[in-house]
Amino acid sequence: MKTSTDRPPPPVASPFRAPARPTVDRARVEALVRETLARELGADKAAAREIESAGALLLSPDRGVNIGEPYDPRVMPGILAATPARVAVGRTGTRYQTNTMLRFRADHAAAKDAVVSDVDPALLAELGLFELTSRAPDKAVFLQRPDLGRALSDEARTELGKRIARAPTLVVIYGDGLSATALNLHLREFHAALMAALAARGIAHAPPFFVRRSRVKIMDEIARLCGAQAALFVCGERPGLGFADSMSAYYIYQPATGATDADREVISNINPRGRAPAEAARDAAGAIERILREKKSGVVLNGA
Amino acid sequence: MNLAATLRGTTYRFRDLKQVLAKANEEKSGDRLAGLAADSVSERIAAKRVLAEVTLAELHENPVVPAEADAVTRLILGDLQRPIYESVKSWTVARLREHVLRDTTDGPELLRLSRGLTSEMIAACAKLMTNLDLIYAARKIRVVVHATNTVGLAGRLSVRLQPNHPSDSIEGILASMREGLSYGTGDAVIGVNPVTDNPEMTAEILNATGDFMRQWRIPTQNCCLAHVTTQMKALEAGAQLGLMFQSIAGTEKALRSFGVTLALLDEAHDMTLKLGQARGPNVMYFETGQGSALSADAHEGADQMTLEARNYGLARHYQPFLVNTVVGFIGPEYLYDARQITRAGLEDHFMGKFHGISMGCDACYTNHADADQNDLENLEVLLSAAGCNFFMGLPMGDDVMLNYQSTSFHDDATLRQLFGYRPAPEFEGWLEEMGLMRDGKLTARAGDPSLFG
Numbered sequence: 037m038k039t040s041t042d043r044p045p046p047p048v049a050s051p052f053r054a055p056a057r058p059t060v061d062r063a064r065v066e067a068l069v070r071e072t073l074a075r076e077l078g079a080d081k082a083a084a085r086e087i088e089s090a091g092a093l094l095l096s097p098d099r100g101v102n103i104g105e106p107y108d109p110r111v112m113p114g115i116l117a118a119t120p121a122r123v124a125v126g127r128t129g130t131r132y133q134t135n136t137m138l139r140f141r142a143d144h145a146a147a148k149d150a151v152v153s154d155v156d157p158a159l160l161a162e163l164g165l166f167e168l169t170s171r172a173p174d175k176a177v178f179l180q181r182p183d184l185g186r187a188l189s190d191e192a193r194t195e196l197g198k199r200i201a202r203a204p205t206l207v208v209i210y211g212d213g214l215s216a217t218a219l220n221l222h223l224r225e226f227h228a229a230l231m232a233a234l235a236a237r238g239i240a241h242a243p244p245f246f247v248r249r250s251r252v253k254i255m256d257e258i259a260r261l262c263g264a265q266a267a268l269f270v271c272g273e274r275p276g277l278g279f280a281d282s283m284s285a286y287y288i289y290q291p292a293t294g295a296t297d298a299d300r301e302v303i304s305n306i307n308p309r310g311r312a313p314a315e316a317a318r319d320a321a322g323a324i325e326r327i328l329r330e331k332k333s334g335v336v337l338n339g340a
Numbered sequence: 341m342n343l344a345a346t347l348r349g350t351t352y353r354f355r356d357l358k359q360v361l362a363k364a365n366e367e368k369s370g371d372r373l374a375g376l377a378a379d380s381v382s383e384r385i386a387a388k389r390v391l392a393e394v395t396l397a398e399l400h401e402n403p404v405v406p407a408e409a410d411a412v413t414r415l416i417l418g419d420l421q422r423p424i425y426e427s428v429k430s431w432t433v434a435r436l437r438e439h440v441l442r443d444t445t446d447g448p449e450l451l452r453l454s455r456g457l458t459s460e461m462i463a464a465c466a467k468l469m470t471n472l473d474l475i476y477a478a479r480k481i482r483v484v485v486h487a488t489n490t491v492g493l494a495g496r497l498s499v500r501l502q503p504n505h506p507s508d509s510i511e512g513i514l515a516s517m518r519e520g521l522s523y524g525t526g527d528a529v530i531g532v533n534p535v536t537d538n539p540e541m542t543a544e545i546l547n548a549t550g551d552f553m554r555q556w557r558i559p560t561q562n563c564c565l566a567h568v569t570t571q572m573k574a575l576e577a578g579a580q581l582g583l584m585f586q587s588i589a590g591t592e593k594a595l596r597s598f599g600v601t602l603a604l605l606d607e608a609h610d611m612t613l614k615l616g617q618a619r620g621p622n623v624m625y626f627e628t629g630q631g632s633a634l635s636a637d638a639h640e641g642a643d644q645m646t647l648e649a650r651n652y653g654l655a656r657h658y659q660p661f662l663v664n665t666v667v668g669f670i671g672p673e674y675l676y677d678a679r680q681i682t683r684a685g686l687e688d689h690f691m692g693k694f695h696g697i698s699m700g701c702d703a704c705y706t707n708h709a710d711a712d713q714n715d716l717e718n719l720e721v722l723l724s725a726a727g728c729n730f731f732m733g734l735p736m737g738d739d740v741m742l743n744y745q746s747t748s749f750h751d752d753a754t755l756r757q758l759f760g761y762r763p764a765p766e767f768e769g770w771l772e773e774m775g776l777m778r779d780g781k782l783t784a785r786a787g788d789p790s791l792f793g
Contacts, residue, residue, distance in 0.1 A: 051775065052775075053793060077696035090585075103787070107785070108793045109790070109793075111793040114789045115518065115789050115790065118505075118512040119511075119740070121503055121505070123515055123516055125735070127753075129754075130753040131754060132736070140713070144707070144745070147710075179672040179709075180372065181372075182373075182673050210497070274706065278706070278738075278740065280707075323580055327465070
């Protein structure tokens with residue numbers, strides 16, 4: 037192994053070219069920053085953040101603002117517009133400024149809360165969904181043992197047999213997955229649109245239900261237990277820092293034991309900023325009609 | 341071989357050495373998921389007691405996957421320096437641990453010795469070490485490598501700039517890259533994880549980062565973390581590639597699930613030496629992480645820490661420029677909380693360095709793991725004390741493409757300041773010429789991406 041410390045040729049005499057403007061037009065920079073924020077959050081939300089706080093403290097904007105007077109104000113709006121990453125947030129010493137640190141912690145808090153919170157039983161009652169549980173007895177075990185989240189508890193198996201007549205065309209299952217927040221926020225809209233779309237297409241289905249602490253592959257076991265032709269499973273996605281309320285809808289045709297992800301199709305990124313829940317529900321109904329007709333599933337439609 | 345130990349009147353018996361290796365591990369959710377973990381703390385300590393008396397020869401004769409069934413085992417055994425192995429094969433694991441920690445054993449001696457050790461021996465040693473043992477022993481070892489610049493010198497801490505973008509926008513990638521460079525990061529590599537794994541996108545990313553490096557005369561190397569076959573196609577088509585990347589695993593079966601064979605890695609290594617931009621001799625970049633073989637259902641009944649050591653046994657064959665354990669990325673099924681992530685990070689770093697490879701760590705966590713930013717910062721400090729070659733660098737540590745949190749540009753700058761570490765010497769010279777660093781400290785100008793207009 038070499039330990040050479042050869043230097044490359046020296047750079048150009050003046051490393052940074054002269055900024056485009058000698059003085060900063062602060063009003064213009066601020067206008068551009070606000071424009072970028074509005075693009076990221078949507079005009080309504082960006083405005084609401086500022087206006088509807090009723091005097092409560094808001095997280096102040098950091099990207100492009102904290103840095104103060106940039107070296108080249110002409111290029112800064114382009115940098116901010118090019119990426120959702122937390123760039124141009126400035127520093128105090130080598131650390132974050134306080135508004136930046138708090139914004140980060142707030143985003144992480146939303147993600148954490150989404151993972152550990154529960155789907156509201158009142159919501160399930162409102163939608164007329166009955167509830168089963170997986171083999172995972174609590175959240176901690178659920179997170180450590182994906183195998184337990186992929187199987188129904190003994191009581192749930194018995195209950196399933198009582199509730200669902202043998203061999204339905206379709207079984208509709210909801211699960212918390214890794215974000216209960218996603219279901220709490222968007223299940224109402226998704227479920228209503230799905231029921232309407234399935235009815236419109238004349239697709240018969242078993243009474244829909246919810247499985248607490250469940251993972252995707254539990255749909256395979258459920259479909260086999262009740263002899264369904266197809267299964268739909270909708271659950272919360274693993275939250276990112278910028279979002280905590282995204283769902284995915286998975287569907288499969290007659291899953292055999294040992295079915296893999298290649299046998300399954302998915303519509304992901306279901307949330308108001310990505311794929312609208314009602315629209316995703318209608319797409320899912322259309323896709324289910326297709327897999328029932330073609331008697332196969334397995335073309336991955338990532339986000340499509 | 342003795343496979344039983346008695347603690348306070350209770351005797352614990354183990355089936356074989358493979359089971360001893362697994363049960364001697366500190367608590368990891370992945371070992372429990374695999375059904376390999378110790379049933380009680382006492383059983384864990386009994387396994388360590390048994391392991392302490394196992395000889396290096398017994399570990400040599402009992403790899404966790406048999407040589408006839410596994411190409412990784414054969415590679416590790418084939419690379420062994422026989423005279424060194426012969427000189428220590430009668431040692432117990434306890435003796436190896438004490439030799440590693442002894443005042444008179446220095447880094448060069450450890451690097452010499454490691455050529456006669458298999459990955460199972462190094463893993464066994466680490467299983468008997470406490471966190472501070474792992475930090476102290478790793479600190480002794482310096483692994484210095486060269487591609488376009490030099491990583492691993494004493495008093496240096498390098499950073500992989502990771503300017504990912506959720507839709508591979510070139511302008512978006514360059515925005516994060518500008519920010520990172522302005523904080524003095526990017527000396528280990530400027531490495532982008534692409535969303536789209538095809539040769540065209542890979543070439544576009546490599547050429548964009550490569551052009552930027554040329555325009556600003558930045559003495560570093562670039563990389564696009566697509567599949568190795570994708571990068572080879574881009575390289576053959578003339579893309580500006582500095583380092584060749586691949587994720588690796590500790591069994592042949594797991595490697596295969598990644599679409600990789602040793603022959604393919606040989607071919608990629610040769611091609612990078614012939615067609616790549618970096619002078620070398622070190623041109624490969626590997627990523628690893630405990631639990632990856634189990635998640636591919638290819639762990640062959642072996643525990644995740646021993647398989648991780650075998651990653652390093654595989655890696656050292658290619659004298660890589662960088663090996664990065666992505667320690668908290670895999671999720672709570674394998675490393676449940678901050679305590680397990682921290683332990684795994686320290687184990688991996690020590691085991692990698694003891695194998696003689698240029699070891700870095702993606703100190704990170706996902707949002708469903710029981711860990712947060714404070715835990716991440718703790719691990720960064722521990723690994724800095726251990727002499728880690730490099731960390732990641734992201735805008736506030738938030739990866740907007742892979743959706744997890746890693747080390748931030750701010751953290752990298754803070755760790756350098758805290759420990760008095762400097763960037764790679766060639767890169768430090770460039771930062772000084774840019775007016776971004778003076779006497780190893782960032783200047784007032786640093787932290788402004790608009791500098792690179």
